[in-house]
Amino acid sequence: MPVIGISVKQLNTLLGRTLSPETLVETLERLGCDLEGIAQNVFYSCPKCGVLAEKLENEEPASRCATCGYESETPFESAGQDQVIRLDLLPARPDLFDAGGLARAIKGYLEIETGLPEYAVLPPEIEVTVDARLAQEESYRPFIACAVVTMPEIDSVMLRTLMKLQESLHWGIGRDRKLSSIGVYDLSTITPPIRYTAVEPESMQFHALGKGDALMTPAQVLKDHPKGVAYAHLLEHLKAYPVLIDSKGQVLSMPPIINSDETKVKIGSTRLFIDVTGITPGDVQKALKTLVTSLIEMGGKAQAVTISDSKGKIVTPDLTPGKISINLPAAERWLGLKFTNEEAKNYLGRMRFSVKGDAPDYQLGYPAFRTDMKHEVDVFEDLAIAYGYHRMPLPLVQSMTIGKERPEEKIANVARSIMLGLGFDEIFSLVITTQENHFQKMRCEPGKDHAIILNPKTAEYNIVRAHLMSGLLEALTKNRIKPLPQRYFELGNIVLMDETNYNKAREERHLGFAVMGENMGYAYGRSIVDSAMRELGITGEYQALEHPSFIQGRAAKVALSNDLSGWIGEVHPEVLQNFSLTCPVVLGEIALARVV
């Protein structure tokens, strides 16, 4: 998960307080943030585009700019230091991705400012028209939501914060720009109205941010621009690429790749135009709401934008609070806590809800960015957080129940003590294995009885084990230079196909063992199996087995009294060679129980 550094100074400015980093860390942890600690950040300014890069104090200074791709042989000049709180982003809570959002939550929790945050949105003046082409498959990115935010004059800290938040939302909501992506521009460089359209890869040119000295076609951007190369996979299946263009033909951006150089936000910019485009409408709206409300928290004033397409007009962003009702006794039962009417209202206010009504029922308003409110239990969680996990009572349920083991675990535990007593070492091997080790190296045809993985990341690890033998042979391979004899066993589940089950498979708990050493043959294996069966109270009938993995005439199948089966055999020399073994090996495996 990405880690972000939140400036202690910036946070305190937003809170209007001077809280110690330790107090802030404790509060954030109680709100559910994953804290990495307190650190010192050093900023480095890119000599080419001026954007700040941040590094930890003990890291190498920056010498490469992530924004424009500029690389220098000497480190960039330092642009000051800042104490930061480092935290892992929580994908479930994009409203806690930045100083603005975190300050809002801390204000509530510490009762600096409680209740529903008010977000005024001025009526729209700017219109964005959406070309019908964007809904077609060949240039699909149909959804767009926009806003205008007027900020206090942007300084380098704010610029950095804005870019970090954009990046975090690309990860947290946009799934790396796939579902939604954000563009932010200096509105003074744009002449509305704005068109959202699609263009052929070679049909036009613009100055892409970071490579502003050269005109590039969209196709060139994907090939030569660092951001283009990084995100080309999002567009490669399209015939025409999405672009935003103003009334004078100035390109704003080529979503989800890059902005134009002319319209970029600079130090000193004040009016920002923001667009979010994407392929899922919910995520597009969510990203815009989260970004705009955070900017308002940081001193911005929002204005709506009209989005018009062939179906009509809508106005974004919609920051109307959501509504949900809760029943206090239900919450008390769910949490195991008791609240007075005042306490409940206080806790809800601290979690930034507006509260109407009195116990037992409350009608709540929640901020537009809280898209996680599906059920009253979501509010119960906020009540619990406001109460504080650190001071919860810790009762137990009173019902009496009896502990009970699964039968296959019981028998496996007995089998384990038998095998340890017989001088075997227990091993664990992976359930996921390679077809080559499991079958080919054992001189077997793969057959149709084992499960196959469709999409393994490591191509060879592509099947689910159907026996324990290859895992045991791998253990012998691993230890082949160590003193002999060696004895290993494994207790584990194997999977076989079974049409009669809902999952078309069945699982058995097997005991497998392997012995390697001079003079270790079938008879030794037989002794082990007989000994185990005797102790486990299982009987079996042996029959000669012809099997490519074993030496002919030196292998047996055993039909067990538990209706399952097992086998023993001296391993075929070719199999030994395949596993780089140089000494005779006897293998045995018996099924102890049917699991599912």
Added chain:
Amino acid sequence: MFFSQNNALDTCATESKRIMTVEIREDQKRLYQILWESKDFVDFHTLLYKTKMEQPMAMGTITNGQDNGWLEVQEVLREEVVCEKDLEKILQEGIPERRFLGLLNQHSPISMKEAAGKANDMGLKINEIIKWGSLRGWMEKQKGDLVITELGKASIQEEDDDEKALKICLDTKKQKEIQKEYENGLRLSPCFFLHEFQELGFDSDRIKMLLKNRPELAKIKERTIRKIRLTDKGREVIPTLRVKEEEKNQLTSQDIVSGEWKNIRLRSYDVKLAAQAVYPKKCHPLQKIIQESRKAFLQMGFEEMVSAQVELGFWDFDALFQPQDHPSRDMQDTFYLKRPDKGTLPADSDIVEKVRRTHENGGDTGSIGWGYRWDENEARKMVLRTHTTATSIHSIADNPNPPRKLFCVGRVFRNETISFKHLPEFHQVDGIVIDKDASFTCLLGTLQEFYKNMGFSKMKFKPAFFPYTEPSAEVYVWMESKKCWIELGGSGIFRPEVTLPFGCKVPVMAWGLGLERLAMIRYGISDIRTLYGSDLDWLQEVRLCQ
């Protein structure tokens, strides 16, 4: 041999003060004899060879002689050069920086990128080449380019000291010579020592510098040589020592039956000396933790549950209210199966319908749902279960009536590339409590008991956000050995969207944790693959109770 003997010289010496003679054993006499005959220091290994004494026995004699002021012991540090098994092949081909040197000579200066490319073509790593090449002074970086030095040019024809030295190590004739010396007790080991190269005219400091961190060629092992000689006092005393009557090491059955034991003097042991290490056969360290967690649950009255590793998407995701476009359902993260590719949804179509409506609009659960069209085909896809929470929801579906306490330990699968941090599978434990009194505080109380049972005395809870529980908490336990908090599991109350479609009308407390992480912390492992690597040395030496 489980016990090492010590000689009984101490007691004998005190006793014998009265009679002015000291008794020693035959082998001890031999040892003193050798020292007596030599005017100079004698190596310890030579003494061992000549006296045929066991090492602990000889050490005991020497320590004793030292305590009595008869012997003087000198310790000399020697550095042994132990060649790696592939060394011969590496030297024949030329060490990487040498192989690259000729090419560099032709192309110098060469850009780093080009150098890396060329090295790669030769199957070499440029970092290695630069590291060792610069250390040797053969090449250097200049403004981002790689340049050959004068020394480098000279070295094309002329081997470096370490290369020459290693070739001597591999020389069969030389090897035979030192092997023979070793067998005759004249050497500490059948390997060459650094100081010997100095004597041959090489710069042994340079050899050491070049080989110190290069285990692929050879390891330099420090070994202590003990040298012993008699002191003046020793020279006076030794001739007066008398060999005492024979002592025995071990009684035989014959000795006991015949009564001969009465005449036998058994040597005393130094009971403080360490014995040879033996390792019992024991359960796998991960198994130990699995059994501990099972026991923790069983002691708390939990019943063990089970479900299949090969699972329907329905049970792994849909039943847990995970929307069908949830990132965890991506091919990136989840193993889907080619065989079996599709399974059968629950025969009770009412259940499937309830799950569908819960996803689409919340159904009868009081939720607004996810607001999308739920696709039955997606739910029919087979996966390798991604969590044992699939087992928990199976159990709720089988019998949702309280009171029930259930747990399982099982393997779960994630589509990961194998590395020191990740395996495509690991063990998870899951516990649930279905109870009319179940609540979030009860959950935390139960967790406290559970983790106490697992051996952690100090813990704290932190809010967390999981898709199928509300509220959710992460458990942190205090690791006294590392003096830090470690996150060790997630928990929460199942959302009504999870439990109500299966007819479960009371809250369900649920928690789980991954066992490999716990095993790694407990056994001090930094590579998760160790747990599944079956390395015999590790299996024997790892201590189960830590």
